Each structure stands twice: as structure tokens, then as C-alpha cells.
Amino acid sequence: AQSVTQLDSHVSVSEGTPVLLRCNYSSSYSPSLFWYVQHPNKGLQLLLKYTSAATLVKGINGFEAEFKKSETSFHLTKPSAHMSDAAEYFCVVSEPGTALIFGKGTTLSVSS
Amino acid sequence: NAGVTQTPKFRILKIGQSMTLQCTQDMNHNYMYWYRQDPGMGLKLIYYSVGAGITDKGEVPNGYNVSRSTTEDFPLRLELAAPSQTSVYFCASSYGHGSQETQYFGPGTRLLVL
Numbered sequence: 621a622q623s624v625t626q627l628d629s630h631v632s633v634s635e636g637t638p639v640l641l642r643c644n645y646s647s648s649y650s651p652s653l654f655w656y657v658q659h660p661n662k663g664l665q666l667l668l669k670y671t672s673a674a675t676l677v678k679g680i681n682g683f684e685a686e687f688k689k690s691e692t693s694f695h696l697t698k699p700s701a702h703m704s705d706a707a708e709y710f711c712v713v714s715e716p717g718t719a720l721i722f723g724k725g726t727t728l729s730v731s732s
Numbered sequence: 733n734a735g736v737t738q739t740p741k742f743r744i745l746k747i748g749q750s751m752t753l754q755c756t757q758d759m760n761h762n763y764m765y766w767y768r769q770d771p772g773m774g775l776k777l778i779y780y781s782v783g784a785g786i787t788d789k790g791e792v793p794n795g796y797n798v799s800r801s802t803t804e805d806f807p808l809r810l811e812l813a814a815p816s817q818t819s820v821y822f823c824a825s826s827y828g829h830g831s832q833e834t835q836y837f838g839p840g841t842r843l844l845v846l
Contacts, residue, residue: 629772652831663736663822663837664775671832710774714831719790722774 622647624713626723634731639683639698641726643711646692653694654712654720655685664710670694681705706730734758736838738823744844745813753808753841755823763826764806765790765835766798768819775822781806782829813845 627642645651652671656664668679675687681704685696694711711723739754757764762783767775767790777790781800795817797809806825810817820842824835 624774654834656837661839663839664824665837666834669832669834712774716831718831719777719780720775720835722776724772724774 622651622713622715622718622721624711624721624723626709626711626726628726629724630727630729632729632731633701635703636700639696639701639705639728641696641709641711641728643694643696643723644692645694645711645713647713647715649715652714653685653687654714655679655683655694655696656710656712658708658710658725660707667696667709701728701730703730703732736823736825736836738821738838738841740841741839742842742844744846745810746846747813747815749813750809750811751813751843753810753821753823753843755806755808755838756804757806757823757825757836758804759825759827759836760803761825761827761836762803763829763833764800765824765826766796766806766808767822767824768792768817769822769840770819778808778821810843815845817843818845819843 623646625644654669655667668677670687678684736757765780766778776792779798781787823838826833826835
């Protein structure tokens, strides 16, 4: 059965410093993996997705993630945090014929 | 394109009351979904639809009903509201249903049952 674990429930960074949000997954097949962002009182917005093409995936707003099959990880990174990046981030795994499985989310706080 | 829209944004219900959460998409997507999001948790699938007239249960369907009479609309019905249904409800849509499909989400409906 597929599952996804976000290793940190809360990450705090200073503006201008790197961001790392960690995600491990479990899947019996070649999964698709997504990162969604949710700003306060807003719906979820797709940041990026991995669909078995390039293992390094670039998304919107300077975010990127690397699919590492050997480590079953799909960590989200950004070189320099901005105040507007403060939000909830969800790692999501999907297998053929199944529903999306969401992680519990990581809250990113950015201080000036 | 408005994308996925949901109404109302917020509602307070008394135990036992009923209500319908509205969801509309203007992207001509075949697939639509209802999720609930509880504090500190990821989203859980309630119901989904693969097209007009076709719906199916997700992971947590108890206490809810859906219908899909048109491509655009996918309302979620709560018949007898219970405190356990206090949550944020998100509607989503996608063009296809494959594992690689991107789902597009509405802004959510916050429901409080007292």
C-alpha cells in the first residue's frame, strides 16, 4: 500500500536562507509525486510534480524537488526563502488506479 | 476561467441539520472530487465522480451524499450534521484520472457543527 510521510510538521527559516521540506514515500509501483502549497484560507495549489521523467523537478516560485528512488524520498527545496513562502506544504503520492494520498503537511514559517 | 469555485466559504450548523456544499468548475473536467481536511491532517477523499451521472465512494464517505447531474457541478450533501463533520471541505477537479493528473482545488468551505 502506498503512503507518504512528511518528516517535519513545522519548519522555521529566516528570509533569504534555504528551505528544505522532507518527504518520504512508500509505493509498490512507480508512483507519481506532487507537492502542493496551501496559503492561509486558500485552496491547494500545485507547486510541482514528478511523473517518471527527469528526477529533478522544477516548480513554480523557485521551488524544486528531487526524486530519489533508492531513498524513497521527494524532498522540496528552495535556495532562498521569501516571506510569501510562508504556508502549509503537502507531499502527495499517487499510483495508477488509486486516489491521491496526502501527507499530514509541513507548516513553513519565514521570519524577517 | 474561474477554475473551481465553492460556496459557502463558512457555515455553522446545529447537530442534525442538513446542508449542501456547492462546487462548480469551468474547465470542462470530467473528474471531480470532494475531500475533507481535519486539523493537522492531510486531505481525505470523501467521494469522487468520473463524469455526469457517475459517482463513487472514497475513503471516508459515511454521512455524506453526492450527485453529478452536469459536468460542471458536484454538490456534497450532509443529511444529519454531526460534530465529527466539523472540517474544511475542498472540491477538486481534473481532466483525467491517471496517477499523473493534476487536480485543481477550490478555496474550501469551512464547516462548524455545534
